[in-house]
Amino acid sequence: MMKRPVIDLGSCILCEICVEVAPHAFEIGDSGFVQVRPLDDYQDENILEAVKNCPKDCISWEED
Template structure:
């Protein structure tokens, strides 16, 4: 199963991913975007979040 990965050095903390897929992405206590653990990342909201990232810093691994 593919998992989204956030390249933190490119992330501008726009929070679009968190807005579009709050069940998969969150801002952690350190102030960075993190991918939350899910059994399945095939949800359309997750794909939209990745597609709409303005810095293209979320990829599949």
């Protein structure tokens, strides 16, 4: 089973820290909200750092 980050858009303040720290995993979508890019593995150091540094703790982990 793989863990993947999930964003609580209701809590997200669009600070874009996740996008700055791990642009390969997070992006601002066409709708203007942060979204998770499709990857085969989300366990690299930059993604973990992005989740840890979210000021609103709105990124959680979900198992596929």
